[in-house]
Amino acid sequence: MTGKNKALIVVGTILILLWCLTPVAWIISLSFKSQQAITNGSPGFFPADGDGAGWQNYVDVINDEQFRRAIFNSIGISLIATLLSVIIATLAAYAIARLEFKGKKLVLTLALVIAMFPVVSLVGPLFDMWRAIGIYDTWLGLIIPYMSFTLPLAIWTLSAFFREIPWEMEQAAQVDGATSWQAFRKVIVPLAAPGVFTAAILTFFFAWNDFVFGISLTSTERARPIPAALSFFVGADPFNRPASLLAAGAVVATIPIIVIVLLFQRKIVAGLTSGAVKG
Amino acid sequence: MAAIEMKNIVKKYGDGFPAVNDVSIDVADGEFLILVGPSGCGKSTLLRMIVGLEDITSGDMVIDGKRVNDLAPRDRNLAMVFQNYALYPHLSVYENIAFPLRLAGAKDDEVDKKVREASKTLELDEHLDRKPGNLSGGQRQRVAMGRAIVRDASAFLFDEPLSNLDAKLRGQMRTEISRLQKRLGITTVYVTHDQTEAMTLGDRVAVLKRGVLQQLATPRELYENPCNLFVAGFIGSPPMNFLPAKVDGDSVELPFGKVKLPADKAQRAQGKDLLIAGIRPEHFDDASVVDNPDESATFDATVDVVEWLGNEAYAYIPFEAPPEVQKQLTQLEKDLDGESMRTQLVVSLDGASRIQEGDNAKIWVNAAKIHLFDPATGENLTVDAEHAGTVPSDDAMAKAEEAGHAQDDVHVTPEA
Numbered sequence: 001m002t003g004k005n006k007a008l009i010v011v012g013t014i015l016i017l018l019w020c021l022t023p024v025a026w027i028i029s030l031s032f033k034s035q036q037a038i039t040n041g042s043p044g045f046f047p048a049d050g051d052g053a054g055w056q057n058y059v060d061v062i063n064d065e066q067f068r069r070a071i072f073n074s075i076g077i078s079l080i081a082t083l084l085s086v087i088i089a090t091l092a093a094y095a096i097a098r099l100e101f102k103g104k105k106l107v108l109t110l111a112l113v114i115a116m117f118p119v120v121s122l123v124g125p126l127f128d129m130w131r132a133i134g135i136y137d138t139w140l141g142l143i144i145p146y147m148s149f150t151l152p153l154a155i156w157t158l159s160a161f162f163r164e165i166p167w168e169m170e171q172a173a174q175v176d177g178a179t180s181w182q183a184f185r186k187v188i189v190p191l192a193a194p195g196v197f198t199a200a201i202l203t204f205f206f207a208w209n210d211f212v213f214g215i216s217l218t219s220t221e222r223a224r225p226i227p228a229a230l231s232f233f234v235g236a237d238p239f240n241r242p243a244s245l246l247a248a249g250a251v252v253a254t255i256p257i258i259v260i261v262l263l264f265q266r267k268i269v270a271g272l273t274s275g276a277v278k279g
Numbered sequence: 280m281a282a283i284e285m286k287n288i289v290k291k292y293g294d295g296f297p298a299v300n301d302v303s304i305d306v307a308d309g310e311f312l313i314l315v316g317p318s319g320c321g322k323s324t325l326l327r328m329i330v331g332l333e334d335i336t337s338g339d340m341v342i343d344g345k346r347v348n349d350l351a352p353r354d355r356n357l358a359m360v361f362q363n364y365a366l367y368p369h370l371s372v373y374e375n376i377a378f379p380l381r382l383a384g385a386k387d388d389e390v391d392k393k394v395r396e397a398s399k400t401l402e403l404d405e406h407l408d409r410k411p412g413n414l415s416g417g418q419r420q421r422v423a424m425g426r427a428i429v430r431d432a433s434a435f436l437f438d439e440p441l442s443n444l445d446a447k448l449r450g451q452m453r454t455e456i457s458r459l460q461k462r463l464g465i466t467t468v469y470v471t472h473d474q475t476e477a478m479t480l481g482d483r484v485a486v487l488k489r490g491v492l493q494q495l496a497t498p499r500e501l502y503e504n505p506c507n508l509f510v511a512g513f514i515g516s517p518p519m520n521f522l523p524a525k526v527d528g529d530s531v532e533l534p535f536g537k538v539k540l541p542a543d544k545a546q547r548a549q550g551k552d553l554l555i556a557g558i559r560p561e562h563f564d565d566a567s568v569v570d571n572p573d574e575s576a577t578f579d580a581t582v583d584v585v586e587w588l589g590n591e592a593y594a595y596i597p598f599e600a601p602p603e604v605q606k607q608l609t610q611l612e613k614d615l616d617g618e619s620m621r622t623q624l625v626v627s628l629d630g631a632s633r634i635q636e637g638d639n640a641k642i643w644v645n646a647a648k649i650h651l652f653d654p655a656t657g658e659n660l661t662v663d664a665e666h667a668g669t670v671p672s673d674d675a676m677a678k679a680e681e682a683g684h685a686q687d688d689v690h691v692t693p694e695a
Contacts, residue, residue, distance in 0.1 A: 191367075
């Protein structure tokens, strides 16, 4: 690579990073300003003298009972939805990648159709159904739609990974004395681990970031997740929304995502299958 | 340890593709059997039926006196080495070798003892903690073998285990496998398309074509007494020469002249019109380096190309073949995965021969070694039946031809 190319790549990367991270930086900056300063108008990136609120906004947010409850809901719902979705998707994708069965195309097509369905159009019917069967405003009421909407992507991602794993791996395991289930658990799943974690991250993102279901299928803090809770975060004065508090809340809501990505990223070691077969 | 009996094994795929057709082979306890044939001959399919990775359409697979047709691979107690090794990349070499033992629920100290024993045999001691991804091809091959020998399997099955190694390593590993098998004395079935491996490793060799067993015999029997054109052309390198021939009394007319035949050979070929004579390159020589060449067994020919290799030299002599023979030879060449460019005679000369390119040379032929084939059926008319091992039937080639047509009707032959 020539020096010129390298320079261009560096410049491009910096531009993209600026584009992506400026709003984040702005939110962080806001979260450290006092409510007073924002009402008065405080255009600087760094809080002016006397405008800074220090960690006060964060302390307020964390001490807020509603907010804590919403964080708990979000983490619980997203993790359960992710876990279930990944388990089901792993089994389904394995079947799709390995077995010849009637209706295989149908399953794949249906999965795609579900993924293409606009979320908003389902909110009405789901609202009615959930109230009728009594899971409105519960964790389950959110876990089910999150699972259904993330399953297609997870299945497609994972079946691609499974297809990459040579058949011989499994046959070798069977000859070595493994049952089909043992071969799947001890050989196939470890090899597909990067795929499993990719699917898990995608599912978790979807569940964590969802707003539409979160606000329409809940009514109290029993099950309301963070994105919905933030929108109810009006503070004392309804005409004067506590922008700095909201900013602090948004930052706190972002932290679990970052933690999860960092944790999972270590597991996504591409090229894990290298060395399985001739090379 | 166990004997493996295959009785009338047939494999027909769901789409009607007949991969293996009525093959019966008995592998004795401790025997090293080779399944050999060009690609698409069903040898790998047959091996996978033994181990249980393919269903058997009809026939009986009997291992150690027990019919195993309906047993899952894990219940057959066989060890297999795959063509691409199929090592588990997420496990260390140690755990790869230990895998079958762990599945069997062996205790840790027993696992350790057996793994170390196997790794010592295969000289893998310093690699035990590494992952397969960091090993060379030959080391991976040895790990795959370690996984096979670590447990007390009834038999070893090898599916072209050396085809991914480079030539030098292949030679070494071939000797290694042979030594290992002799030491362990375990029944082994080995699939290969490489006839050098077939000849050097096997106690007996089964030659397959289009899923039909052609001949089952020791390497020497196959070489000296091929039962038909296909086996004759497949075994030997450079391959046997096929020449149009006409037998007249006790002499045979070849494109280069008449040669006197031994009486019994001439006798068997009486009454046939056009035949194909099969003569191995080493059964010719430069008449000038042969002591007292019999005048009735020499002919003059113009040498086109000479390849001198030191200990010997190959001389190429082109000839014209009549169309009916030409057709059979072209088909044969196709069956053997080759492409015939021209009909030519390959003659192996003594290294001392002074024949040059373009020379008109006097060539001597060992008439006692000539085989005569019927061009219609491909059958060897001069075969010594007592020393030809098992020949399933006289028309094995015709059956293979038939099976081939059935295969082509379904789809183009897959890479086997």
